[in-house]
Amino acid sequence: MTEVGLLDLVLGALMGLALGTLGGGGSVLTVPILVYVAGFGAREAVAYSLAVVGVTSLFGSVGHWRAGNVNWRVALVFGPFAVTGTYAGARLSVFFGETAQLALFAAVMLVAALFMLRGGRAAEEAGLEGDGGGPRLGARPTAWIAAEGVAVGVVTGLVGVGGGFLIIPALVLLAGVPMKQAVGTSLLIITAKSAAGFAGYAGQVEVPWAYLSSFTAAALAGIVAGTRVVRFVPQDRLKRYFAVFLIAMGLFVLGENVLTALK
Template sequence: MEIIEVLGFFGAFVIGIVLGLIGGGGSILTVPVLVYMLYEDPVVATAYSLFVVGTASLVGAFQNMQKGLVGIKTAVVFSIPAFIAVYATRKYVVPALPESLFSISGVEITKDMGIMLFFALIMLLASYSMIKERKIKTTNEKVSYNFPLIIAEGIVVGILTGIVGAGGGFLIIPALVLLAKLPMKKAVATSLLIIAVKSLIGFLGDVQNLDIDWTFLSLFTGLSVIGIFVGVWLNKFIDGKKLKKGFGWFVLVMGLYIVFKEFTH
């Protein structure tokens, strides 16, 4: 096994630690690790990422359920349009994309390149969300549902998740606070359950289209889950919120690196 591949599996462990420390964000590193360090095809990498993200989020969701922090009804209302969108995207949209999408100034944008560039855009948006640290005002109002907006947001998040294989927590959490009036702590906990459900159901769309290397995927996912428990333990000594901004800058650099890498490949 090459050193870069060893580092790739170590990256799976680090992804889990980040998830355990700051409650999100780490999953956005899954696709770059799989593509650039473990040499997976971008379409396969986004599929594997859904499984890794879904499993890791499920572990976190169960931990939060034991603490009574997960709003089950809210998760169901948000998840239904999201998992329908992500399943349809993985089952029908991604396989239907042509191998050559379009050309810019003589540069051909292939399907694989397009997925990675779109993923880089999501990374840049996520990094902005982490660096900016927007303060969302919460109220003590009773939980209520703006159904049209929740359905629209769920569909958008589902499509994005389906294309890039990331959880989309940076979009889900503000939606839960603003559209369902959830307190921030409960919104973060509930988002993990939503991410788990839509990611794993989205992955089912890939099982029907791709040959899954279950041995590799189980090892990578297992390392991430171990990392989560380590991250939760480290959280007792390190303030995850203070790390979030620094991690946001790292994600920003990674997003720019992907753009550079794809255009110079």
């Protein structure tokens, strides 16, 4: 059984901090930690990350809800379709080898970075970055928002990415949700999607509950800090820095898997 070390706990806390401040990025950090630090296989890391991120996101969404940053109406439109897609993606994962799964994960990180860099600028131009104004759920057809939910859900199930960096641009640009509400609403949706994805891996992996409990506890400490400091952090600047980090991590994971495939 894998022992949880100090490095695991520190990285878990940093993952929670990112999730609390950005409303996403938990799995983008958790999967590489579980693979390259803890030494789990890709399939196990994807499944375990869904459990960790689901619990952490639930805890973080409560803090955002208390601060008035959860839009329940939008969550109820986007969420069920995302949950359905996540369960389907988890069941489809049996058709992917570990190298293919990690390569797809790297590709999703690069796409997420692009969404973060372009989505923030587009939101600014559309005047949607502030806290004022109510959500315009009808800004785009509901069917479009539902399709986005299914697509993000399938990606979540396949590679363990909670989808926050894909959900948030969709909520801001398609549903017209202010940025801070998008963060809190994203955490609520990620909670439901992660639970569905983890259920989809039932019977495929053996769960190290002791390790996951300790890692999740560290992540919870991080998300508590993140939900408290989010009001003081310049969101656009933080998103740009994290997008650069995503690009670096995506290229690293992709390069590792290309080398593995060539051996």
